[in-house]
Amino acid sequence: MIRPSRSIQTLCIFFVIASVNVAHAQAPLRVSSPDGRNEVSIGTRDGAAYYSVDRSGKHVILPSRLGFAFRGLRALGDSVRMESSSRNTVDTTWSLPWGEVSRVREHYNELRIQLVETTAAHRQFTIAVRAFDDGIGFRYEVGDAGLGDFEMTDELTEFAIADDARAWWIHANVPRPDRYEDLFSASPVSNLDTVQTPLTLELQNGVVAVIHEANLVDYAGLNLAGRFESRTLRAALAPWADGVKVRGRAPFVTPWRTIQLADRVEDLAPSVLGLKLNPPSRIQNTSWIAPMKYDGIWWGMHINVYTWGQGPKHGATTANAERYIDFAAANSLRGTLVEGWNLGWDGDWIANRNGFSFTQPYPDYNLPVVAAYAKSKGVALIVHNETAMGIDNYERQLDSAFALYERLGVHAIKTGYVNDKTPEGHAHTGQYMVRHYRRVVETAARHGIAVDVHEPIHDTGERRTWPNMLSREGARGQEYNAWGGEGGNPPEHETILFFTRMLAGPMDFTPGIFDILIRHGS
Incomplete structure (x- = not known):
């Protein structure tokens, strides 16, 4: 390929x-x-x-x-x-x-x-x-x-x-x-x-x-x-x-x-x-790669309506995912992101970073069923891969996880790297992580998967060589309007991003909040 x-x-x-x-x-x-x-x-x-x-x-x-x-x-x-x-x-x-x-x-x-x-x-x-x-x-x-x-x-x-x-x-x-x-x-x-x-x-x-x-x-x-x-x-x-x-x-x-x-x-x-200043594309057939607007199960966690882990408020259930997919299809959104679908979110998931599975869902989430449902509605399922900077754990599962997604017809993932450093003390922007980010993008390309990265290294034009490197949530985005210490993002923030951060390349701001009053759950 x-x-x-x-x-x-x-x-x-x-x-x-x-x-x-x-x-x-x-x-x-x-x-x-x-x-x-x-x-x-x-x-x-x-x-x-x-x-x-x-x-x-x-x-x-x-x-x-x-x-x-x-x-x-x-x-x-x-x-x-x-x-x-x-x-x-x-x-x-x-x-x-x-x-x-x-x-x-x-x-x-x-x-x-x-x-x-x-x-x-x-x-x-x-x-x-x-x-x-x-x-x-x-x-x-x-x-x-x-x-x-x-x-x-x-x-x-x-x-x-x-x-x-x-x-x-x-x-x-x-x-x-x-x-x-x-x-x-x-x-x-x-x-x-x-x-x-x-x-x-x-x-x-x-x-x-x-x-x-x-x-x-x-x-x-x-x-x-x-x-x-x-x-x-x-x-x-x-x-x-x-x-x-x-x-x-x-x-x-x-x-x-x-x-x-x-x-x-x-x-x-x-x-x-x-x-x-980047080399030409190494992906011959790029017809499956395209940016998209998407909805998703993620905002509800930030306002305490849902939880990532299992329990009575678990957000990533099969029924809830299908509800979001229906909304995407009805409103011409091309994708639906589902966070909290996989084992590893219970308890202190940041400290227990090596407990994440990227193939095993929670009992109330049927990954093959949701993937098939999204496909039937013409909506791309975006599979979330939070690592909490447990890089060794993630890399051990890369090939098997991406092969599974490929078999299910999933062509997009959103990765995450919450935590300031790896357990060994390596920074997001150091050589160790630069190697890792590139390894993920190249492995994803082999399986026909586009990548959106949260907590990334800054964009340096890789999308010319690897067009499946779709976007990065590498900035202060929408989630800060839920709990940001300054009362959320000020109005001028987005206008400044256009002449600063976004000069590096595409950005995932995770917009699309319909309830501007932001009613938090208990």
């Missing part, structure tokens, strides 16, 4: 190899977007590699550090020279099976610079830069010489913001570590602590910039750390439990560090910069 797909493409490539003059401070090399407005410069000063970004002659990122720190090894990037460079231009068009647009033009100019250490190890790495009309992306491609197996303690990438821009942000570490469920704040960039991406910046010179990442694979998720009264932000990768940021073996490539660029905030939304 899955194999590399081939798009009809128009490709123009101009390839130039250039030797670079070695000097104490090497003159920067520059690459501009096809429209000439966005420009990235790469150079060295006192042996250290740096980059900068301009838009229409206005500074966006001042010269900023590049490099890595490794356990037991000298930092990479502090004593280097530019050895060689190459350039090309790509102009190609490809299709999306679903989303904001059906056709995407991928048009960029690329500069690749090989840097070599001037010290004895002579390790080398390449900075690859792509300049688009809607922004830029750069990444590291690190060779294997002198590195081998490594433990990265820091990525040293910095973002020296050109002025004290107004930043729209949420915390990365408080009140709940590595979660996206917070209200956005606005403040000068010099006041930032550690924040999530995407980070939207309104510069005083009129440029709007959004810092994020693309194609996050087997690496740690990107946060940004500020320094008090400084406009320089530094990459702050989410660590493993022991503090190491990334484990791997050279050669390796990093995710793209992206900076979306525009002249007005409203011009940010049409950009699909992250998608353009």
